[in-house]
């Protein structure tokens with residue numbers, strides 16, 4: 001599945017983009033899901049001496065999926081598809097492949113009207 005496929009699927013389960021306060025709802029949802037991850041890690045630190053072997057990986061994967069869902073839907077509010085945002089993220093990490101880098105540059109130039 002490509003990331004824009006994922007975004008389209010996420011948008012099918014999202015509220016209408018024009019619903020009242022939808023942007024704020026999504027931002028708060030994203031922060032809430034990140035908070036759920038922090039809470040689970042806090043309990044891992046408090047109760048299990050930060051032993052990652054004690055981490056419920058399925059539960060963490062579900063929470064990360066929730067974060068991904070909010071990020072994908074939020075991305076629909078900016079004039080870029082989620083794969084462009086992923087491209088920015090890859091580039092920021094210095095891990096963008098030459099192929100993706102040139103694809104991303106072409107898309108960015110096109111979006112800027114160049």
Ligand SMILES: [Mg+2]
Nearest residue numbers: 033036063066
């Ligand atoms: Mg959750």
